[in-house]
Amino acid sequence: MTDLTRRDALALGALLGGSAALAGVGAAAAAPSAPGVPLDTLPSLPVIRSRNGVLRTTLVATPRPTRLIGQVTQGLWTYNGLFSGPCLRAAPGDRIDITIRNEVSVPVNIHYHGLWVSPSGQADNVFVEAAPGESLQSRLTIPRSHQGGLFWIHPHVHGYSNEALWRGLSGTFIIDGGVVDLPEYRGCRHRVLVFKGFALDPAAATPTMLPVDQASAELVQFAVNGALNPTMVMRPGETQVWSLANTANDGFLRIAMDDHRMTVLAEDGYASFTTRKVREYVLAPGARVALAVTASTKPGAYALSSLGYDNGQFGQWLPQTLATVHVGGRPRTPVRAPARIMPVVSWLKEEPVKRRVFTLSASFTPETGPVFYINGKAFDHQDMHASFDVEVDTMEEWVVRTDPSLQQGGVVEGHPFHVHVAHFAVVGRGRWDPATGEATSYHAVEPYGLEDTAQVDAWEYLVMRLKFHKFTGKTVLHCHILLHQDRGMMGVFRIVKPGAGGGEDEHHHH
Numbered sequence: 316m317t318d319l320t321r322r323d324a325l326a327l328g329a330l331l332g333g334s335a336a337l338a339g340v341g342a343a344a345a346a347p348s349a350p351g352v353p354l355d356t357l358p359s360l361p362v363i364r365s366r367n368g369v370l371r372t373t374l375v376a377t378p379r380p381t382r383l384i385g386q387v388t389q390g391l392w393t394y395n396g397l398f399s400g401p402c403l404r405a406a407p408g409d410r411i412d413i414t415i416r417n418e419v420s421v422p423v424n425i426h427y428h429g430l431w432v433s434p435s436g437q438a439d440n441v442f443v444e445a446a447p448g449e450s451l452q453s454r455l456t457i458p459r460s461h462q463g464g465l466f467w468i469h470p471h472v473h474g475y476s477n478e479a480l481w482r483g484l485s486g487t488f489i490i491d492g493g494v495v496d497l498p499e500y501r502g503c504r505h506r507v508l509v510f511k512g513f514a515l516d517p518a519a520a521t522p523t524m525l526p527v528d529q530a531s532a533e534l535v536q537f538a539v540n541g542a543l544n545p546t547m548v549m550r551p552g553e554t555q556v557w558s559l560a561n562t563a564n565d566g567f568l569r570i571a572m573d574d575h576r577m578t579v580l581a582e583d584g585y586a587s588f589t590t591r592k593v594r595e596y597v598l599a600p601g602a603r604v605a606l607a608v609t610a611s612t613k614p615g616a617y618a619l620s621s622l623g624y625d626n627g628q629f630g631q632w633l634p635q636t637l638a639t640v641h642v643g644g645r646p647r648t649p650v651r652a653p654a655r656i657m658p659v660v661s662w663l664k665e666e667p668v669k670r671r672v673f674t675l676s677a678s679f680t681p682e683t684g685p686v687f688y689i690n691g692k693a694f695d696h697q698d699m700h701a702s703f704d705v706e707v708d709t710m711e712e713w714v715v716r717t718d719p720s721l722q723q724g725g726v727v728e729g730h731p732f733h734v735h736v737a738h739f740a741v742v743g744r745g746r747w748d749p750a751t752g753e754a755t756s757y758h759a760v761e762p763y764g765l766e767d768t769a770q771v772d773a774w775e776y777l778v779m780r781l782k783f784h785k786f787t788g789k790t791v792l793h794c795h796i797l798l799h800q801d802r803g804m805m806g807v808f809r810i811v812k813p814g815a816g817g818g819e820d821e822h823h824h825h
């Protein structure tokens with residue numbers, strides 16, 4: 316991006332970021348602002364709510380130009396013309412009935428990232444798709460026992476995920492309840508901040524999204540609810556609950572804020588066992604976090620920043636001011652965070668019924684370009700057979716490790732690992748040597764809570780425990796850098812009833 320367009324974008328963002336970006340119908344009304352205190356310009360997200368236990372709506376995947384940082388921008392694909400997407404909202408026990416109408420030029424479907432729901436049939440099934448011009452029906456029931464929190468939706472058709480997300484196809488999904496309903500935070504303002512990367516084409520005469528294959532990390536900026544550097548108003552000492560989602564296709568954020576206190580209350584939509592104060596928080600692509608943010612006692616303007624993140628040669632994510640927090644007005648009394656929220660899940664202490672190892676690696680040759688592997692196999696859209704079976708309601712221990720060996724053109728980089736329809740607890744980690752296959756270090760981890768997306772650095776391994784609850788069917792695990800997923804770093808497995816494993820595989824050929 317040239318300096319000129321960048322300056323223009325910043326100026327426009329400041330002028331239009333709040334009012335023009337989205338017509339907000341969120342729960343949060345504009346904060347009353349004292350004289351001399353700037354207006355709150357964080358756009359709220361348009362909410363689509365369930366009624367009488369059913370969330371019925373149509374999401375149109377549309378290529379029409381739409382607003383991004385206050386300017387009508389070409390080259391976007393969005394749900395219903397919203398760059399940060401609509402915010403679906405339902406309660407545990409609700410039924411979801413969504414029509415996806417595909418008006419873009421690639422196949423789409425819908426994945427409910429982080430939800431513990433069925434991966435089969437018309438539910439959270441990534442193996443169905445709507446071709447361009449077609450529609451598909453997505454139907455599922457949120458279990459009554461489901462966690463409340465921030466989840467999200469996006470297309471998940473193998474080979475097309477990266478472009479679909481980059482251009483803007485994603486939205487959020489709030490399940491009622493969770494940490495915002497804790498007695499401590501009743502009456503506190505709750506904000507949802509959806510971070511999404513973008514880069515405009517410096518050669519285009521009008522605002523145009525850069526094609527995904529030209530959007531290298533150092534060109535990408537992050538919009539917040541579709542706005543650039545919006546203003547958020549807080550009182551001195553005030554505590555607010557912020558639910559943050561990184562809905563980028565591959566960008567990393569390292570969240571920090573000067574002179575404010577941040578306490579992690581929930582990760583990936585799951586309330587923490589143990590809360591913790593943090594100076595910074597790495598939000599990998601796909602990840603979410605709920606933070607209790609207590610403002611400085613000193614009035615003034617503070618930056619909510621990303622400090623930048625080094626994920627290797629192709630992942631130099633730059634520092635950026637994401638939003639500006641204006642602290643002013645009459646002081647408030649800070650809320651003291653509870654030390655513990657969720658009981659530690661009992662299955663963590665069980666003996667795993669199975670241990671598996673997943674090795675994430677890459678190669679590059681001029682003939683093939685970059686290819687990404689799990690256990691030496693690059694996932695192929697033509698061959699959707701499940702490579703292993705997991706018994707439902709049993710606990711497994713998985714070791715996920717990265718092999719950046721360079722002999723075949725591998726790349727030194729980390730991979731954010733994501734599993735569908737379940738959360739896991741990271742219980743150990745260390746370094747290993749791919750040449751020998753041996754661990755060179757290990758330390759046990761006392762998990763703060765459960766996650767659905769976890770970064771595995773180069774030469775690192777994570778030991779995780781997970782349990783697939785209730786639902787059976789075929790689903791996937793993959794890297795959430797979606798270029799890696801599209802080019803092979805994905806695996807298919809089946810969740811089966813006890814004793815049903817090892818049978819004939821269903822094959823789908825497209």
Ligand SMILES: [Cu+2]
Pocket residue numbers: 729730731794795796799800804
């Ligand atoms: Cu990856």
